[in-house]
Amino acid sequence: MAAIVLAFRRRQAVSGPAKSHIRLVVLMTAVVALLNLAHVVEVAIWAAAYWILGVGPESARPFYFALVNFTTLGYGDVLPAPGWELIGPLTAMNVILVLGWSTAAIFAVLSSQLPRAGVRH
Incomplete structure (x- = not known):
């Protein structure tokens, strides 16, 4: 993101x-x-x-299982291996923080560029 912002600042x-x-x-x-x-x-x-770690279900590919947890979609068709029931909620907690950080980064870039584009906020 920093490289993109710098590239656009040079073209101001x-x-x-x-x-x-x-x-x-x-x-x-x-x-x-x-x-x-x-x-x-x-x-x-x-x-x-x-x-x-072997925590995903045998019936689902690891990427699909991770994506289900990452999107906080929840389990519908896949369950973790026994004893790993908390891996989904832990993943979801991490993702909520990551997505919040991403939203803050988008807002920071947008608010820093709006005045340059002649838009008042």
């Missing part, structure tokens, strides 16, 4: 409010895309941990 010399709005849209799209990519990597890390 481009004039015209329409171009500023376009830059803002592109910047925010890039920020959200990078955060989504980061979340997919986080799901993969959880999946690897589940696979290594």
Whole structure:
């Protein structure tokens, strides 16, 4: 995210409010895309941990099981291995913090760029 913001700050010399709005849209799209990519990597890390520990159900792939927990969707079709019932809620607690941090990052980038785009907030 820092690299994206720096790249757009360097291009601040481009004039015209329409171009500023376009830059803002592109910047925010890039920020959200990078955060989504980061979340997919986080799901993969959880999946690897589940696979290594053997806590996922045999009927589901580790990535799917991690994604169900990561989205705090809850169990409908998959359950953890016996003795690991708390792994889902622990994953969900972690994810709530991560998604809150991501939301704060999106807001910080947006609020830092709105004045440059000529938008008052």
